[in-house]
Amino acid sequence: MALRTTASQTVGPFFHGLLSPGLNNLVGPATRGERITIGGRLLDGDGAALANDGMVEIWQANAEGRYDHPDDVQELPRDPHFRGFGRCGTDAYGVFEFQTIKPGPVAGPEGKLQAPHINVVVFARGLLRHLYTRLYFPGEPLNESDPWLSAVEPARRPTLIAAAEPGGGQRPRRYRFDIVLQGENETVFFDV
């Protein structure tokens, strides 16, 4: 028997009960991998920030490229100190930020590796359903052959590649990833 899937509705402006403390920090002292900060602004078609009413979730593999999930049967080490999920609400400037690690490459179609990336899901007041996108890293050789990047017209690929910001001493490297919902520089979203 086939059932109709339940319709999506907007997350609305008052989802802050979903933001348990620490949900945007994915790392602990024992987590393996290179510490990074990823963050950016969530912007509308006028370039205006989604102040306090946008929510970003991330899902990623560990430093070796394995997801904390039973369906990931790749022969790669698990990291009991890394779950791979984060959630962050935007602040008054539309800014979101996560403390995480750089993920390893994950197996893709035809035995090829996907480029290291972070899966990003966007929710907001005014978005009637959530949007899927991906954050890729600049200068990765695997970006050239990544199946999802290749599915995007070259002119729009840069919207999926985070910008490395100059590091400061011991601080984790920071990658900037603005998400533009609409307009000229609209971020590429995927039909997942």
Place this chain on the structure above:
Amino acid sequence: MNQPLGYRKPTPGTVPVLLFPAYKSTVKRAPQKEPATVEATLCEVTGPQPTAELFGSASGDLTHFDGGEALGERIIVFGRVLDDQARPVRGALVEAWQANAAGRYANPGDRHEAPLDPHFQGVGRVVTGPEGEYRFLTIRPGAYPWGNSYNSWRPAHIHFSLFGAGLANRLVTQMYFPGDPLLPLDPIFNSVPDPEARQLLVCSLDLASTRPAYALAYRFDIVLRGRYATPMDE
């Protein structure tokens, strides 16, 4: 490694159009370009495990916050989480949030001049059982005004967020109450193209599940995208 099997698309007619001008905030926020079409990978068929470590402690009782009882009409909201082949989705994380009985959220951004209730925070979190079942004990939320147009009011609703097994069947939705006269006026409700799919967002009174002399019960079943069983189906 073989490619994992993907998830079926949502049923046609159930997906709101992103640009729905009657809901004013969609106008500048709805993407206008076509989404990129891609093959399923391990990245979307996996997703976070619904642990307390990640999401915080779970409680389905929203009526006892900070040592007292919430004001308003107590209700039980319950149902099953199923996939599109009517199979139970076990171990799904169900988060719910809502306004209090007066129509106000316990949220600093909510400026509606209705009383706050010190004993109602309005957030619940449960994980589905072996038959996909979940249950909340809460307060019937009030309607509230919003700035969409002159004198617009949201019908009473409870927000739901769900994680099935994979990122691909993530769902955020809202549950409404039967017979609410605000429903036909609500652009968020009306953004769902298929009227039958819209009606499935409305819960139904279930007298048999009521706790006598304590709380009425409303059933709300939720259907997530299901996963292909064989590569041939895909």
